[in-house]
Amino acid sequence: MPGLALIALTITVIYACRKYIAFRNAVRSVLDLPGYRVLFTQYSLVANLLPPIPGISPGSNHFFTDKYATFERTGWDISTVVAALPDAEPTVVLADAEAIKEVTSSRARFPKPVAMYEVLSLFGRNIVASExxxxxxxxxxxxxxxxxxxxxxxxxxxxxxxxxxxxxxxxxxxxxxxxxxxxxxxxxxxxxxxxxxxxxxxxxxxxxxxxxxxxxxxxxxxxxxxxxxxxxxxxxxxxxxxxxxxxxxxxxxxxxxxxxxxxxxxxxxxxxxxxxxxxxxxxxxxxxxxxxxxxxxxxxxxxxxxxxxxxxxxxxVNVPKYSAEDTTLVAGNPNGEKLTVPIPKGAKIAINTPGLHYNPRYWKDPHTFKPSRFLEDWNKDAFLPFSAxxxxxxxxxxxxxxxxxxxxxxxxxxxxxxxxxxxxxxxxxxxxxxxxxxxxxxxxxxxxxxxxxxxxxx
Ligand code: HEM
Incomplete structure (x- = not known):
């Protein structure tokens, strides 16, 4: 019995080490750009059942509740979510209007991650969950x-x-x-x-x-x-x-x-x-x-x-895409600086509409309910409730x-x-x-x- 326990422990340790290495590589692949580092992604059952728990799960609604807060912490209109399970891979999260425009206007470079829409195909294949x-x-x-x-x-x-x-x-x-x-x-x-x-x-x-x-x-x-x-x-x-x-x-x-x-x-x-x-x-x-x-x-x-x-x-609240090639995206920040981020082939991209719609670079007093703002000049690429x-x-x-x-x-x-x-x-x-x-x-x-x-x- 002790022999079996030792084998089980060894397998668990090897599994954990491999997951950790994959996780570290995923973080490095996006330049260690800050954001959520969690065990489970926002798309997992755990995230849907549990409230947000730091380090474990961001919760399923963090894009909406955070609005621009994550980007404020990052200092850039781009951030990342890296989850260890099931497969460590980075999600690059965008609140930068120009970067989002680049993603939405190139369907071949940034297609939809159809597998993530499986839940919508419960009754059959369809227009939203296909490519x-x-x-x-x-x-x-x-x-x-x-x-x-x-x-x-x-x-x-x-x-x-x-x-x-x-x-x-x-x-x-x-x-x-x-x-x-x-x-x-x-x-x-x-x-x-x-x-x-x-x-x-x-x-x-x-x-x-x-x-x-x-x-x-x-x-x-x-x-x-x-x-x-x-x-x-x-x-x-x-x-x-x-x-x-x-x-x-x-x-x-x-x-x-x-x-x-x-x-x-x-x-x-x-x-x-x-x-x-x-x-x-x-x-x-x-x-x-x-x-x-x-x-x-x-x-x-x-x-x-x-x-x-x-x-x-x-x-x-979140329009997901993925990168079909190794590429880069450029994001800005409130100081007018630009940051070029490598986007590895296969990386998930989340167009974070609450982040974009509450971005102070595009919207004055973004938290104030002020419909008259749409009577003034406004950036048409910074308001995307219907995607683009x-x-x-x-x-x-x-x-x-x-x-x-x-x-x-x-x-x-x-x-x-x-x-x-x-x-x-x-x-x-x-x-x-x-x-x-x-x-x-x-x-x-x-x-x-x-x-x-x-x-x-x-
Ligand atoms: C408040 C109202 C609505 C909002 C905010 C909204 C928003 C969106 C967004 C953000 C997408 C992109 C989803 C993605 O890429 O995952 C989308 C796609 C879509 N919407 Fe709407 N929608 C609305 C109403 C409607 C209505 C009333 C219809 C039909 C009667 C409709 C039909 C569709 C279809 C068919 C797609 C998929 C388009 C494609 O992939 O080719 N939507 N919608």
Whole structure:
């Protein structure tokens, strides 16, 4: 027995030494540029389950919570994350507008690390989680549906949905309170993509949305919400364990339910009366043929892409890329100096949008809510909520049309404030901001709890 223990100990020590050497080499390969040095990456299950623990895990939401702080510590608009496990490799994190532009404008030099998007392919291959010829095919099939003509439909349908919310759901009441803003924003986003995108060929009304149709145990909206927030748990938990707790069973059920809904939507449209349409759902369905040519979609690709469009509209804090070659990137700092950083082939690159959007080099008082800043001159490369280049958001105009219609209708009729709660009566403004703006980063960024009150304007 002591002999076996000695062998196990020796193997562990050798493994640890090899990991340490690989880790040191990864740190050196990016010039020892400061940043996070941790055991597990932000993309690991550990980071998703545990809060940030120095040296162990940065947590899954550190890009959003840190904003520009890491760069301030680094002294440059570039920093690094080097994790020891599973494979020591550096992630180069960018908040420099010019370096980011170089990355987003060269798809061949800086492609998407498709393996990191595996979680998005749970229902099938799709436009977000693909690269090269495969991505080109999905983009070619989907892009024509995002035309100005269809955006007119987005506007009209969003207005109709908002009037439905005011008249049918809120019944034009003087005051309305919700415990969490997603109670309103999630159904609106779904209705618009479902109707205006004609994604699913049917109108979901506010009443229908709460109802659970025969054969289902969950509403469509609940299933989608659980899938988008708990997808990592489903991905990393062995099937057998998913039966153990009520929460796990609900997550497993949400995946089954969402798949059922998507299959039903496809069947419904396939059997409905043929009308000439130019919408997204038609484009995807027409590509789902039995021909095995390079322009067609298999059943699983069809479902995979529908899932992506249902999920669309959730915020993304980090756009990952990787370097396809040994190269360099140049980053600046507030003193106007430049630093050239070697980027080894295979290194991951994170376009850190919170870092960029709070970078004092581009934004005066970045922490102040001051929409009027966009009326002045501003650096168009320093504001990238929709990413940029060939892989930029396909739904940008769709969302901008939808968002403006929602906000103008809401704000012109209602004054919006934070819902009063005696529990928080004594909190300061700073504490309130912290509570209300707290987020969780699962697949996308989600606010934790934003309780709102809408008061009718005179
Ligand atoms: C607040 C609203 C939205 C934001 C902030 C947003 C942001 C983004 C970002 C940052 C990306 C790049 C992701 C990456 O490279 O990993 C992206 C890609 C994408 N978005 Fe959006 N998006 C929004 C709404 C929408 C909507 C409404 C749709 C569709 C109806 C949509 C469809 C897509 C598609 C298809 C891609 C992948 C494009 C490609 O790789 O070719 N997005 N979005």
């Amino acid at each position: 090269g010829e495969e991505w080109k095919k999905y983009r070619k099939i989907s892009a024509p549906a995002f035309s100005d003509r269809n955006n007119k439909l987005v506007w009209d349908e969003t207005v109709r949905i908002m009037i439905g919310l005011f008249d049918e759901v809120w019944k034009n009441a003087q005051t309305i309170s919700v415990d969490h803003c997603v109670e309103i924003t999630l159904p609106i986003a779904l209705f618009v993509i479902g109707i205006a995108g004609e994604c699913f060929g049917r109108r979901i009304s506010w009443q229908e949305d709460v109802a659970i149709p025969p054969g289902h145990e969950m509403s469509f909206k609940d299933a989608l919400h659980i899938v988008s927030t708990d997808i990592f748990i489903k991905m990393f938990t062995p099937e057998k364990l998913l039966g153990l707790t009520t929460k796990f069973r609900r997550i497993r059920r949400a995946f089954e339910e969402l798949e059922m809904y998507m299959v039903e939507m496809i069947k419904e449209r396939q059997t409905s009366e043929k009308v000439e349409r130019h919408d997204l759902f038609t484009s995807l369905l027409e590509a789902n043929t039995n021909d095995l040519d390079v322009t067609s979609l298999t059943e699983s690709e069809l479902i995979g892409n529908i899932f992506i469009f249902l999920l669309a509209g959730h915020e993304v 280049g060939a892989r930029a958001c396909l739904g940008r105009k769709f969302f901008e049309t939808e968002g403006i219609a929602i906000l103008t209708m809401l704000v012109s009729r209602y004054k919006i404030s934070i819902k009063d709660d005696p529990k928080f009566a004594h909190e300061t403004l700073e504490q309130r901001k912290k509570r209300v703006l707290a987020t969780r980063n699962a697949l996308t960024l989600t606010p934790l709890q934003v309780p709102l009150t809408f008061t009718r304007r005179a």
